[in-house]
Amino acid sequence: MATTTQPASIGATAGGDAPVAASIAALITDAPVPHPTLWKTFAAMMAREFRVLGRNAPSTFIRAVMQPLLFAFVFAYVLPKIGSGFGGGGTGVTFATILVPGLMGSMFLMQGMFGTTMPLVMEFSWQRTIEDRALAPVPIRVLAIQKITAGAIQAVIGAAIVFPVVYWVHAPGQGPHVHVTNWFLLIVVMVFAATLTASLGLWLGTVVDPRKMQMVFAVILLPLTMLGCVYYPWSALHVIRWLQIVVLINPMVYMTEGLRAALTPNLGHMPLWAILTALIGGTAVFGSLAVRTFRNRVVN
Amino acid sequence: MTTVSARSGGQGSPAETSAIRTEGLRKTYKSSRGDVQAVRGIDLDVPQGEFFGLLGPNGAGKSTTIGMLTTLVAPTGGRAWVAGHDVVKDPVAVKRRIGVVTQNNTLDMQLTVQENLEFRSRFFGLSLGAASKRAAQLIDAFGLSDRRKAMADQLSGGQARRLMIARALVHQPDVLFMDEPTAGLDPQTRVNLWDILKVLHEQGQTILLTTHYMEEAEALCDKIAVVDHGLILAEGSVDKLLADSGAQTVVTVRFEEPVPDGLAELTGLTERPGVTKVEADGDQLRVFGSDPEGLLGDLVGIGTANGLHIRDAAEAKPSLETAFLALTGREYRE
Numbered sequence: 001m002a003t004t005t006q007p008a009s010i011g012a013t014a015g016g017d018a019p020v021a022a023s024i025a026a027l028i029t030d031a032p033v034p035h036p037t038l039w040k041t042f043a044a045m046m047a048r049e050f051r052v053l054g055r056n057a058p059s060t061f062i063r064a065v066m067q068p069l070l071f072a073f074v075f076a077y078v079l080p081k082i083g084s085g086f087g088g089g090g091t092g093v094t095f096a097t098i099l100v101p102g103l104m105g106s107m108f109l110m111q112g113m114f115g116t117t118m119p120l121v122m123e124f125s126w127q128r129t130i131e132d133r134a135l136a137p138v139p140i141r142v143l144a145i146q147k148i149t150a151g152a153i154q155a156v157i158g159a160a161i162v163f164p165v166v167y168w169v170h171a172p173g174q175g176p177h178v179h180v181t182n183w184f185l186l187i188v189v190m191v192f193a194a195t196l197t198a199s200l201g202l203w204l205g206t207v208v209d210p211r212k213m214q215m216v217f218a219v220i221l222l223p224l225t226m227l228g229c230v231y232y233p234w235s236a237l238h239v240i241r242w243l244q245i246v247v248l249i250n251p252m253v254y255m256t257e258g259l260r261a262a263l264t265p266n267l268g269h270m271p272l273w274a275i276l277t278a279l280i281g282g283t284a285v286f287g288s289l290a291v292r293t294f295r296n297r298v299v300n
Numbered sequence: 301m302t303t304v305s306a307r308s309g310g311q312g313s314p315a316e317t318s319a320i321r322t323e324g325l326r327k328t329y330k331s332s333r334g335d336v337q338a339v340r341g342i343d344l345d346v347p348q349g350e351f352f353g354l355l356g357p358n359g360a361g362k363s364t365t366i367g368m369l370t371t372l373v374a375p376t377g378g379r380a381w382v383a384g385h386d387v388v389k390d391p392v393a394v395k396r397r398i399g400v401v402t403q404n405n406t407l408d409m410q411l412t413v414q415e416n417l418e419f420r421s422r423f424f425g426l427s428l429g430a431a432s433k434r435a436a437q438l439i440d441a442f443g444l445s446d447r448r449k450a451m452a453d454q455l456s457g458g459q460a461r462r463l464m465i466a467r468a469l470v471h472q473p474d475v476l477f478m479d480e481p482t483a484g485l486d487p488q489t490r491v492n493l494w495d496i497l498k499v500l501h502e503q504g505q506t507i508l509l510t511t512h513y514m515e516e517a518e519a520l521c522d523k524i525a526v527v528d529h530g531l532i533l534a535e536g537s538v539d540k541l542l543a544d545s546g547a548q549t550v551v552t553v554r555f556e557e558p559v560p561d562g563l564a565e566l567t568g569l570t571e572r573p574g575v576t577k578v579e580a581d582g583d584q585l586r587v588f589g590s591d592p593e594g595l596l597g598d599l600v601g602i603g604t605a606n607g608l609h610i611r612d613a614a615e616a617k618p619s620l621e622t623a624f625l626a627l628t629g630r631e632y633r634e
């Protein structure tokens with residue numbers, strides 16, 4: 001039954017917890033006049049992203065450094081030490097040299113996809129905290145592009161960590177020989193590899209049921225990495241011709257091969273046109289797909 | 301619909317004089333188990349400065365309506381303008397002019413109380429300095445000073461709700477939308493929030509609130525639309541709704557046995573002075589009237605005289621609840 005409760009007047013309720021009427025009123029009468037622009041809002045959203053990353057810096061760093069550290073330790077230190085013969089196949093190339101582009105590609109995938117998908121799972125959970133940013137005065141697609149940008153920056157940072165790790169962690173004489181002749185190519189490959197992984201992350205994060213996310217990561221991330229030419233160049237697969245063709249559907253292959261073309265150009269790699277077509281085309285396709293699925297998920 | 305195209309125009313169009321305007325607004329959710337018509341054609345016209353309430357039970361279509369007005373739900377029919385801007389054609393212009401307090405807690409859990417307000421201010425184009433000043437002002441006004449550095453997920457329900465309202469006011473919105481702002485709060489906190497909303501309203505803030513609490517709508521709103529099953533059943537001030545529904549007291553008597561057909565007519569109940577309507581509904585007898593003096597006693601007498609045993613009896617004074625009952629013929633379900 002309806003009651004006719006008369007709310008107590010301000011100041012009479014809850015002691016010091018009750019807000020003062022005058023200061024509430026001042027919120028309306030004494031308010032700044034906002035002038036949002038697309039760029040200011042975008043920049044503020046990126047600033048928010050880095051504030052959160054900074055706050056989680058220790059765990060972010062550990063997540064980013066563990067994988068390359070262990071890989072370098074096992075493949076560039078332990079295996080050469082125990083004389084497993086694991087390496088460049090008698091070509092005089094250290095395995096670390098082959099591993100650098102591979103590990104970087106794998107970091108792109110891990111950091112770019114994880115960094116984009118995991119926050120989305122939280123934001124789209126039952127509380128839908130995504131609505132906080134969806135109400136910012138920009139089109140929803142700008143929010144999607146902002147998320148891809150933030151994920152891509154995390155991916156680049158993750159991949160860059162590989163350099164110092166592999167440089168320091170290896171058995172004597174087993175260091176990597178990286179030789180960049182074309183910086184422009186390196187930048188193009190890094191930018192598109194990062195954007196492609198972040199786009200894939202946004203797409204997965206918006207189409208996959210959050211409860212199945214763990215399963216999706218197991219089913220997608222593992223094969224992408226293991227069959228992504230991380231531990232061997234694509235050309236070496238010619239002895240298993242069918243596999244060499246099948247792995248072409250793996251976007252990871254083009255990242256690692258692109259990095260090989262930029263970092264170790266002497267060792268042989270997939271044709272440059274194929275790498276760039278796949279990276280740029282893939283970014284365009286998955287980027288626009290992700291922006292659309294994101295929008296559909298935010299606006300019912 | 302020529303009126304629609306005339307209103308949808310640019311500067312100076314009639315829609316701009318209204319804070320909120322909708323025409324035949326609809327939302328049908330497609331699903332494999334059949335379509336769900338959440339909103340089935342709603343017309344609203346809320347002038348600036350009004351405190352407007354959408355009152356209805358859970359699942360009536362209130363949240364979907366607010367979702368469409370705040371651009372986060374795409375309408376499947378009709379049109380809507382907020383602050384003079386079409387919610388479908390120009391969602392960004394709408395978002396610039398609205399503040400939204402959602403039913404669920406959408407605070408940024410990765411940020412502190414202060415950061416929630418600062419970053420929202422910056423999303424709306426305030427400079428770093430202006431954002432931190434505005435945040436401090438809001439924190440002070442909403443009594444959150446001692447929680448300034450707390451993470452948003454460490455707040456109590458009442459604190460979180462206050463922060464959400466503060467966050468919605470960051471950019472001085474033309475229209476403040478609040479979806480069930482006091483659901484799940486204890487009575488004390490609820491009354492505190494009412495006080496805040498009243499002050500905002502006194503300062504000329506246009507507010508659209510949804511609620512399933514009758515007393516909340518009665519205590520706060522200038523005007524109320526009663527919503528159920530995706531339609532507006534009645535609209536007006538509390539007084540008007542009471543008057544339209546007959547402003548009646550409702551006396552309900554439940555018997556152990558079903559009420560025999562024609563009992564009311566046979567016993568002259570319908571002819572009794574002050575009685576306007578009698579409804580027999582299973583084992584219940586409901587009498588609507590303006591002068592119920594002694595009515596309850598008479599009903600008991602009539603029941604006993606006809607061999608019925610009374611299980612319970614209740615008398616409801618004129619209120620939104622009795623108005624709802626008169627409008628829908630159904631008990632209000634919260």
